[in-house]
Amino acid sequence: EAQVTQNPRYLITVTGKKLTVTCSQNMNHEYMSWYRQDPGLGLRQIYYSMNVEVTDKGDVPEGYKVSRKEKRNFPLILESPSPNQTSLYFCASKQSGGQGRSPLHFGNGTRLTVT
Amino acid sequence: AQSVTQPDIHITVSEGASLELRCNYSYGATPYLFWYVQSPGQGLQLLLKYFSGDTLVQGIKGFEAEFKRSQSSFNLRKPSVHWSDAAEYFCAVAPLFSGGYNKLIFGAGTRLAVHP
Numbered sequence: 275e276a277q278v279t280q281n282p283r284y285l286i287t288v289t290g291k292k293l294t295v296t297c298s299q300n301m302n303h304e305y306m307s308w309y310r311q312d313p314g315l316g317l318r319q320i321y322y323s324m325n326v327e328v329t330d331k332g333d334v335p336e337g338y339k340v341s342r343k344e345k346r347n348f349p350l351i352l353e354s355p356s357p358n359q360t361s362l363y364f365c366a367s368k369q370s371g372g373q374g375r376s377p378l379h380f381g382n383g384t385r386l387t388v389t
Numbered sequence: 390a391q392s393v394t395q396p397d398i399h400i401t402v403s404e405g406a407s408l409e410l411r412c413n414y415s416y417g418a419t420p421y422l423f424w425y426v427q428s429p430g431q432g433l434q435l436l437l438k439y440f441s442g443d444t445l446v447q448g449i450k451g452f453e454a455e456f457k458r459s460q461s462s463f464n465l466r467k468p469s470v471h472w473s474d475a476a477e478y479f480c481a482v483a484p485l486f487s488g489g490y491n492k493l494i495f496g497a498g499t500r501l502a503v504h505p
Contacts, residue, residue, distance in 0.1 A: 278432070309495075314398070316479060316495035317433075332492070364432060375421060375440055378493060380432030 276301045280365050280381035287355055288389055295350045295384050297365030304370035306348040307332070307378070308340065310361040317364065323348055324370060355388040362386075391416045393482055395496035402470050403504045410465040410499050412480030421483040422463040423493065424454055428476045436478075439463060450474070475503045 278299045287293055299306065307322035309332075319332030323342040337359055339351040348367075352359060362385050366378040392415045402408055414420065421440050425433040437448025444456040454465045463480060480496040 314497050316393075316497040317481075317493075318495075319492055322492070366433075375438075377423070377435040377438060378433070380425075380434070382430070382432045 276379070278365055278367055278379050278381035280363075280384050282384060283382065284385050286387045286389065289356055290354050293352050293355060293386075295352075295363060295365075295386070297348045297350065297381060298346050299348075299365075299367040299379070300346065301367060301369075301379065302345065303367035303379070304345070305376075306342065306365065306367045308338070308348070308350050309364045309366065310334065310359075311364060311383075312361050320350070320363075355386075357388050360386060360388050391420075391482070391484055391494055393480055393494050393496035395478075395480055395499050397499045398497070399500050399502070401502040401504060404472050405469050408465075408467045408470045408474070408501070410478050410480075410501070412463045412465065412496060414461050414463065414480075414482045416461075416482065416484060419456075419458060422454075422456060423481040423483070424448065424452070424463070424465050425479045425481060425495075426450075426476050427479065427498075433479065436465070470501075470503055472503045472505060475501055477501070 281296045304325045308320040309317040311317045318334045321340040323329045365381040368378045369376040394413045423438045424436040427433045436452050437446050439446050439456050447453050477498045477500045479498045481493045
């Protein structure tokens with residue numbers, strides 16, 4: 275089954291403790307992206323990757339890191355989480371090209387709480 | 390700046406009633422337009438999309454949307470709502486200029502409740 279898999283689904287941590295949220299897709303998509311969802315703000319893009327070893331900042335990249343060493347994986351790293359990073363996070367992927375016509379496929383989300 | 394506006398934060402309808410969710414975008418040219426649905430505890434699922442051509446597009450689950458260039462709108466409709474349609478709905482646009490196709494800009498979402 276074609277899917278985007280995020281882990282964990284729920285995570286509670288404390289300020290400053292490094293964490294990684296994993297994302298994997300099995301559709302051979304070149305493009306992957308991370309979003310955070312906050313009430314009243316919709317989804318905002320954190321980082322995206324056009325292909326292996328190619329990453330770029332989205333609208334809200336501060337406090338986050340990503341890497342793309344393999345095509346299928348795109349982990350999101352919070353080196354020193356802070357309470358304002360408490361949010362619902364989504365990973366998504368799609369085929370590149372097509373001038374934006376390819377739809378995004380989303381994972382089921384990771385709810386992060388930083389205390 | 391490009392933006393997507395969904396004026397209604399919450400909408401409640403009775404089962405069997407018709408539904409229209411509003412979406413307006415602010416952008417110089419017609420972007421690609423999408424509607425996604427998010428059920429509780431789930432990721433976002435694509436309902437339908439508009440690129441060009443016929444301004445009335447059909448999607449999954451009985452939804453349709455109409456693009457109106459003069460109003461910069463892309464409203465989502467369903468003739469008869471089912472209880473399972475209760476979810477949050479997001480309108481999104483993909484700008485067309487160079488590099489812009491990498492990004493989807495989302496509206497804030499409309500939460501739909503359905504009364505039996």
